Amino acid sequence: MIKHKVVIIGSTGSIGEQALEVISHHSERFQVVGLGAGRNVKRLVEQARQFRPRAVAIGEQSHYPHLRQQAGSVETVAGEEGLCYLASLEEADLVLVAVSGAVGILPTTTAIKAGKTIALANKETLVAAGDLVMKLAGVHGVAIIPVDSEHSAIFQCIRDEGKYLKNIWLTASGGPFRDYRPQELSAVTADMALQHPNWNMGKKITIDSATLMNKGLEVIEAHHLFGVDYDRIRVVIHRQSIIHSMVEFIDGAFIAHLGVPDMRIPIQYALTYPERWDSPALSLNPVAAGQLQFEEPDTSRFPALELAFAAGKKGGTLPAVMNAANEEAVNCFLRGRIGFLEIPEKVARVMELHRVINHPDLRQILEADAWARECFKSQL
Ligand code: NDP
Ligand code: MG
Numbered sequence: 001m002i003k004h005k006v007v008i009i010g011s012t013g014s015i016g017e018q019a020l021e022v023i024s025h026h027s028e029r030f031q032v033v034g035l036g037a038g039r040n041v042k043r044l045v046e047q048a049r050q051f052r053p054r055a056v057a058i059g060e061q062s063h064y065p066h067l068r069q070q071a072g073s074v075e076t077v078a079g080e081e082g083l084c085y086l087a088s089l090e091e092a093d094l095v096l097v098a099v100s101g102a103v104g105i106l107p108t109t110t111a112i113k114a115g116k117t118i119a120l121a122n123k124e125t126l127v128a129a130g131d132l133v134m135k136l137a138g139v140h141g142v143a144i145i146p147v148d149s150e151h152s153a154i155f156q157c158i159r160d161e162g163k164y165l166k167n168i169w170l171t172a173s174g175g176p177f178r179d180y181r182p183q184e185l186s187a188v189t190a191d192m193a194l195q196h197p198n199w200n201m202g203k204k205i206t207i208d209s210a211t212l213m214n215k216g217l218e219v220i221e222a223h224h225l226f227g228v229d230y231d232r233i234r235v236v237i238h239r240q241s242i243i244h245s246m247v248e249f250i251d252g253a254f255i256a257h258l259g260v261p262d263m264r265i266p267i268q269y270a271l272t273y274p275e276r277w278d279s280p281a282l283s284l285n286p287v288a289a290g291q292l293q294f295e296e297p298d299t300s301r302f303p304a305l306e307l308a309f310a311a312g313k314k315g316g317t318l319p320a321v322m323n324a325a326n327e328e329a330v331n332c333f334l335r336g337r338i339g340f341l342e343i344p345e346k347v348a349r350v351m352e353l354h355r356v357i358n359h360p361d362l363r364q365i366l367e368a369d370a371w372a373r374e375c376f377k378s379q380l
Contacts, residue, residue, distance in 0.1 A: 007036075011047055022268045025279075044058065048071060054089065055077060057083050086107070096147070117143050123221045124323050130221070166232065167233070169248060171244060171294075174297070175209045186339060193340065196209055212304050213343070219305075220319055236294050324376075350379065
């Protein structure tokens, strides 16, 4: 049997670990050839012992000596260069980009240039550099298969009927504070925000889900993946997270994608596309799921969603700036340095101060990202 040869960048995170579970479940059909993480040497080494990749990479240079000492005979690399080396390993067929944040941009573009199929969990890469990344994928004839549950759902609903598409309906759980009043929102802490009602995810995306910035990032992600204008992307709160998203066709037909909220399903689909294999996830019992509800998002309480629509519509370097400011804001919130409502406030301020460059190249996007981080820090 021919094995799928996979590299995972961000293997120690929530998506990375679940991808390795999927791979273990089908161990006779997958071969892990590269694993990369940020700083968690201990877990990376454990994974390397179990999956025996050809190479492992650690993003944080300072952790390299520790990795080198622990990794035994496996090849070790470090830093951005190391991640890019992993992304272009000759024997790899598919690269799963599962890092959190704009740090995913360079490994993704490197993997595309090397002709690898991309399974993309890292939405920040498309938010910051979507025009460039999609164009590059077209030039190199590379498929970008979404891992994000909504986009995986949309990808599966559209199939080859994109020309009949009217609207995309992105569903959102609404996060843990969907029923909070404004004065309650001002007092929420990082610990409270880290308790997501439906999904167990990394810290950054969990905070983004609480502010609705995650849905905003997903709007921009959908725009790039499916080539759909912003006025044809709708967001609807669906607290049960059973419908993962819907598409509406010009004849009035809606197609929705349903399933239990378990990321192993869209992760596996991205790794096996266009095939479907059996899954370790539980199957959905529609009767047990009960009522499915839909509500308008409240952008007065959760303004981040509108910031993202505005950034996406304006385009150029603005989405990269919004994304970088948001990464910094989430970090500060997690450390207790700013309040919950200050996240969108401060992101909006950085966006206002930015002079947008239209049609930026990769260097200008990375510069805009760095500028936004500095600008954010100067606002503290
Ligand atoms: P986590 O925070 O759980 O994991 C992030 C991973 O990236 C870790 O392996 C981390 O390594 C690694 N990493 C961080 N910084 C660097 C760096 N500088 N160089 C190399 N590796 C780095 O995030 P998630 O798994 O939750 O999310 C990953 C991406 O997937 C995000 O873009 C998120 O939006 C998206 N996504 C996640 C979903 C989920 O259910 N979790 C659902 C849909 C999308 P280390 O552990 O060593 O720090
Ligand atoms: Mg999602």
